[in-house]
Each structure stands twice: as structure tokens, then as C-alpha cells.
Amino acid sequence: MVQHSQTDDRRRLTEVEITQLLSKLPDWKRENQTIIYTHTFNNFIESINFINCLVEPAETLGHHPDILVSYNRVTISLTTHDQGGLTPLDFQLAETISNLVKTFSETSGKQCNIN
Numbered sequence: 001m002v003q004h005s006q007t008d009d010r011r012r013l014t015e016v017e018i019t020q021l022l023s024k025l026p027d028w029k030r031e032n033q034t035i036i037y038t039h040t041f042n043n044f045i046e047s048i049n050f051i052n053c054l055v056e057p058a059e060t061l062g063h064h065p066d067i068l069v070s071y072n073r074v075t076i077s078l079t080t081h082d083q084g085g086l087t088p089l090d091f092q093l094a095e096t097i098s099n100l101v102k103t104f105s106e107t108s109g110k111q112c113n114i115n
């Protein structure tokens with residue numbers, strides 16, 4: 001029988017692991033089986049441009065954020081729907097999103113990655 005290893009990025013995380021991983025993502029908070037982050041941009045266009053920045057990493061990971069846009073505020077929720085909870089993939093994508101926001105802000109909304 002195939003055993004799922006600890007490196008399986010689609011396995012459900014334990015509460016202890018979730019707490020540990022969240023401590024490295026200060027902008028994100030836990031809400032039930034999701035982790036959530038809200039960022040305020042300068043306007044609606046920046047919100048949408050930033051969301052477009054999420055397409056490539058989401059497709060690459062095969063993991064997709066739930067997104068709510070309210071003018072200049074974008075709320076991103078991550079969970080692994082297939083597992084009904086949080087997995088390493090959620091934290092991987094959260095870290096990527098936080099890095100994208102940083103680059104996006106530093107380039108005044110012109111760029112979201114440095115490649």
C-alpha cells in the first residue's frame with residue numbers, strides 16, 4: 001500500500017503544524033479551515049492588476065486562492081478544498097502571495113515578480 005509521506009503537500013496539517021507555519025506569516029490569520037489575508041491597494045485597478053499576478057503561481061502550483069475584491073481591498077482565503085482543510089500547499093501559496101505583495105508595493109504596482 002502506498003503511504004503518504006510527511007512531504008506530501010496535500011496532506012491535512014495538524015493543529016501544531018498550522019500554528020508553527022502561521023507564526024512565519026504575520027500578515028495571515030486563521031479562520032476555521034482557512035488562512036486569510038487582506039491587503040489595501042491604492043485603487044480598484046491595482047487590486048485587479050494584483051489579482052492577475054496570482055494567476056501564474058496558482059496555475060503552477062495547481063492550487064487556487066478564493067478572492068474577494070472590495071474596490072481597493074483584496075481578501076485572499078486559502079484552503080485545500082479537496083482535503084477540507086489546510087495543507088502545506090496553502091502555506092506555500094500564502095508565502096508566495098506575501099512575496100508578490102511586497103514586490104508589487106515596492107514597484108508602485110508596476111510589477112509583481114522580479115523575473
Ligand SMILES: C[C@H](O)[C@H](O)[C@H]1CNC2=NC(N)=NC(=O)C2=N1
Nearest residue numbers: 062063064065079080081082083
Ligand atoms: C485537479 C486540481 O488540481 C484540483 O482540483 C485542485 C485545483 N485547485 C485547488 N485549489 C484549492 N484551493 N484547493 C483545492 O483543493 C484545489 N484542487
